[in-house]
Amino acid sequence: MTVQQPPLNILLADDDEDDRLxxxxxxxxxxxxxxxxxxxxxxxxxxxxxxxxxxxxxIVFLDLNMPLKNGFECLAEIRGAKRLKDISIAIYSTSGSExxxxxxxxxxxxxxxxxxxxxxxxxxxxxxVITINWQYHTxxxxxxxxxxxx
Amino acid sequence: MKIYLKYxxxxxxxxxxxxxxxxLNLQYNILGMSELELKTNxxxxxxxxxxxxxxxxxxxxxxxxxSALVQKIKDTISEIVHLEDKLPNAKISxxxxxxxxxxxxxxxxxxxxxxxxxxxxxxxxxxxxxxxxLLTIDQLTLTEIAYKLNYSSVAHLSNQFKKTTGLTPSxxxxxxxxxxxxxxx
Numbered sequence: 001m002t003v004q005q006p007p008l009n010i011l012l013a014d015d016d017e018d019d020r021l022x023x024x025x026x027x028x029x030x031x032x033x034x035x036x037x038x039x040x041x042x043x044x045x046x047x048x049x050x051x052x053x054x055x056x057x058x059i060v061f062l063d064l065n066m067p068l069k070n071g072f073e074c075l076a077e078i079r080g081a082k083r084l085k086d087i088s089i090a091i092y093s094t095s096g097s098e099x100x101x102x103x104x105x106x107x108x109x110x111x112x113x114x115x116x117x118x119x120x121x122x123x124x125x126x127x128x129v130i131t132i133n134w135q136y137h138t139x140x141x142x143x144x145x146x147x148x149x150x
Numbered sequence: 151m152k153i154y155l156k157y158x159x160x161x162x163x164x165x166x167x168x169x170x171x172x173x174l175n176l177q178y179n180i181l182g183m184s185e186l187e188l189k190t191n192x193x194x195x196x197x198x199x200x201x202x203x204x205x206x207x208x209x210x211x212x213x214x215x216x217s218a219l220v221q222k223i224k225d226t227i228s229e230i231v232h233l234e235d236k237l238p239n240a241k242i243s244x245x246x247x248x249x250x251x252x253x254x255x256x257x258x259x260x261x262x263x264x265x266x267x268x269x270x271x272x273x274x275x276x277x278x279x280x281x282x283x284l285l286t287i288d289q290l291t292l293t294e295i296a297y298k299l300n301y302s303s304v305a306h307l308s309n310q311f312k313k314t315t316g317l318t319p320s321x322x323x324x325x326x327x328x329x330x331x332x333x334x335x
Contacts, residue, residue, distance in 0.1 A: 006189060031266055102321070106328045112316075131266050135275060138265070139224060145282045145326060149316030 007033035008134055011057035013045040013074065014038070015066045023061065026123040032134055042069025046077055049084055056087060059133050062109075064093035064100070072107070079108035088133050088146065101149055110146045125150050163209070170203045220264045222250055223257055224272070231276040237300040242273055278314045281307065285319055286326045292319060 039045045064071035090111035091104045101112045177189035247254040284290045292304045301307040
């Protein structure tokens with residue numbers, strides 16, 4: 001008999017439906033078991049996270065450019081909330097500017113993904129992020145210094 | 151009188167599992183003949199209880215023995231990388247094999263199967279973890295860190311740091327310092 005680890009809970013916030021499908025496909029192909037939940041914008045995201053009955057995700061993938069509430073605002077709100085401090089935050093954006101990257105890290109992001117155009121590369125990157133986050137999760141590594149730029 | 155029985159081993163096993171898991175108040179999904187998913191992690195005591203309860207019926211938890219060995223591998227690597235002031239020169243592969251009484255090949259395969267990463271990558275990850283700590287808390291120079299962690303040169307350390315985190319050691323240090331200043335002010 002084999003007993004499995006509980007799956008990794010992933011929350012994805014992105015206003016673009018194609019992107020959401022792409023991420024879902026990528027997560028489905030990763031060996032680590034995942035539960036993926038998706039929201040369409042920053043307001044929905046914060047509403048989801050602030051619901052006290054909600055099982056919190058292990059990692060949030062956050063699109064920097066979203067309507068209503070953008071990724072920067074969500075990042076600041078999440079990092080300002082004690083209850084949400086154990087969640088890893090992975091920012092992704094089409095921007096690869098050094099300033100954007102450094103600013104998101106300083107504001108508390110753990111992962112910065114510069115969105116590639118190629119689906120195969122994106123899948124590989126997401127696999128890496130999930131695997132590394134899983135290592136942090138299962139090996140008691142220090143999340144305060146968990147920074148990864150891809 | 152003789153009675154003839156016909157039974158479905160699947161149903162029997164499922165029933166046994168259900169009864170035992172419920173006795174321990176565990177939330178579960180039975181996924182198939184030899185696989186089940188627990189909704190939460192087991193505490194140490196719970197795991198022992200479950201092992202014992204199932205053993206009565208000839209059911210053994212396989213993964214946990216493997217997981218236990220993987221945990222030992224991780225602990226041993228942590229000891230070497232984090233507890234020693236300076237990493238020993240000896241190869242980690244032979245140290246692991248000797249300490250855990252298994253061939254390195256066996257340990258390496260098992261490790262990849264359970265953790266989705268290789269022992270080599272795990273060691274690198276732990277060394278970079280230590281480097282982060284030495285860099286931001288102990289404020290050591292890269293030269294000192296390279297020496298402590300047995301890198302042949304500062305360039306080798308910097309490359310591996312960049313490859314693992316996507317950031318140069320100096321960018322990393324700058325970000326952590328800025329974060330600290332932001333929380334202090």
